[in-house]
Amino acid sequence: MNDVRQLLNNAARAPDRPPPRLLAVAKSQSAAAVAELAAAGQCAFGENYVQEAAARRTELAALDPAAAGLEWHLIGHLQSNKARDAAALFDWVQTVDREKLVAALARHRRGDQLPLNVLIQVNIDDETSKHGCAPDAIAGLARAVAAAPALRLRGLMAIPAPSPESRRRRDAFRRMRACFDELQRVHPHIDTLSMGMSEDFPLAIAEGATMVRVGRALFGARPGKAG
Ligand SMILES: *Cc1c(COP(=O)(O)O)cnc(C)c1O
Numbered sequence: 001m002n003d004v005r006q007l008l009n010n011a012a013r014a015p016d017r018p019p020p021r022l023l024a025v026a027k028s029q030s031a032a033a034v035a036e037l038a039a040a041g042q043c044a045f046g047e048n049y050v051q052e053a054a055a056r057r058t059e060l061a062a063l064d065p066a067a068a069g070l071e072w073h074l075i076g077h078l079q080s081n082k083a084r085d086a087a088a089l090f091d092w093v094q095t096v097d098r099e100k101l102v103a104a105l106a107r108h109r110r111g112d113q114l115p116l117n118v119l120i121q122v123n124i125d126d127e128t129s130k131h132g133c134a135p136d137a138i139a140g141l142a143r144a145v146a147a148a149p150a151l152r153l154r155g156l157m158a159i160p161a162p163s164p165e166s167r168r169r170r171d172a173f174r175r176m177r178a179c180f181d182e183l184q185r186v187h188p189h190i191d192t193l194s195m196g197m198s199e200d201f202p203l204a205i206a207e208g209a210t211m212v213r214v215g216r217a218l219f220g221a222r223p224g225k226a227g
Contacts (some may be wrong), residue, residue, distance in 0.1 A: 001040050004218050011205040020205055023073055023194070025124060025215035029050070031059035033219055038067055046094075046213055048076030050085050057089065067069040074120040074155070075194075077131045084108040092117040094194055095134045099144055106148035118145050119194055122179060124172050125161035132158065133181055142183055155192035156180050157209070169200050173207035178210070 009019050025046040027035050034045060034056065036207030047053040047163035048095035053072065058066040073092040086093055092172025096102060096118050109116045120141050133141055139154070146152040156179060161171035173195055180193045203214065 001037060001218060004214055005204065008205070008212065011202040013205050014208065020191075020196075020209050021186075021211040023075075023211055024218050025075065025197075026056065026219075027076075029215075029219050029224075033058050033062055033071055035064045035067060037218065038064065038070055041164075043069070044071045044073060046073045046075040046215075048074075048173045050074065050078070050082045050089065053089055054085065069195065072181050080104050081203065087116055088113075090116065092119065092154070093136075095120040095121045095131065096141065096145065097121045097123075097131055101142045102141065102148065102151070108149045109150035110168060111150075115150055118151050119155050119192060120145070120153075120156040122158045122176065124158045124176050126206045127206075130159070135175075138179060138183060139186070142187060147185060150192060153187055153190055155190040155194070156183065157194040157207050159197075160195070166203060167202070170203050170207060173204050173209065177208035222223065 008022055010042055018035060023044050023046045024037055024042050041211040072090045073094055074090045075094045078086055078093060078095050078101060080100055083101060087105050087108035091138040092205055093105060093116060114147065120138055121132040122138060123130045123136055136182060142153055145151050156176060158176045162168050163169055176195055177193060184190050192210050193208060194213060195209045196212040198214050201212040
């Protein structure tokens with residue numbers, strides 16, 4: 001964890017920007033592994049699946065009562081029929097990419113909870129197999145999120161197409177930053193551009209990421225999976 005923190009703090013970035021936040025991606029990790037990172041001071045964790053998140057939360061609460069103070073981000077695709085559970089379980093949903101989901105999350109966020117933090121996921125490389133909205137749909141979705149009192153628009157998220165050429169990924173990160181800056185002109189309070197993973201977070205930071213999502217580099221290879 002200290003290695004990743006150090007890399008993150010040392011990554012080249014524009015001098016006027018603070019170091020990005022680190023989101024620890026917990027997918028396929030044990031509750032014990034999460035508890036260990038939490039004990040080392042990590043407080044924001046990402047989950048890919050609503051179901052897995054619910055199970056792990058229960059396990060964690062038994063392991064470590066202090067885990068109740070952690071911040072949870074959904075970073076996996078969200079089906080509308082899971083919006084109710086997601087709205088109850090998470091502090092952030094980073095994968096909002098359609099109006100129907102905005103409406104479902106707004107409807108299900110309970111009044112006794114703080115507003116749900118929302119990032120709009122952008123399909124920046126226009127991959128047919130990927131979730132996320134087209135860049136020209138960002139403005140409309142952002143307006144819908146901003147209009148819902150139960151939701152709080154925080155910014156954008158992207159997973160650029162994997163490419164062995166770092167130039168291509170860098171270009172995608174740069175285009176995302178341009179989208180973010182444009183959106184910030186209309187919604188000045190937004191503060192989060194979530195992009196960059198274990199393989200490429202220094203590149204993402206150089207192009208203006210404010211949050212990086214790191215799994216393998218923090219936890220080691222995921223159990224039972226190659227790479
Ligand atoms: C798995 C995952 C990550 C982290 O990937 P690593 O390569 O393990 O760092 C980040 N974002 C999303 C959306 C993921 O699914």
